Amino acid sequence: xxxxxxxxxxxxxxxxxxxxxxxxxxxxxxxxxxxxxxxxxxxxxxxxxxxxxxxx
Numbered sequence: 001x002x003x004x005x006x007x008x009x010x011x012x013x014x015x016x017x018x019x020x021x022x023x024x025x026x027x028x029x030x031x032x033x034x035x036x037x038x039x040x041x042x043x044x045x046x047x048x049x050x051x052x053x054x055x056x
Contacts, residue, residue, distance in 0.1 A: 013050050020047050 001009065020043050027039045 010054055013054055017047050017050050020050075 024040060024043055027036050027043075031039065
């Protein structure tokens with residue numbers, strides 16, 4: 001992947017992580033504790049995988 005494409009890819013992944021984090025904020029406000037914990041676990045796994053993609 002060329003440098004320009006790599007930078008665009010990284011930017012999109014970082015924005016995805018930000019959006020998923022915002023989704024967790026909504027879940028904390030709108031869901032009961034059990035559902036919120038379940039969503040945190042699932043979304044946390046996705047964020048961790050996306051973050052791992054950005055590591056050299």
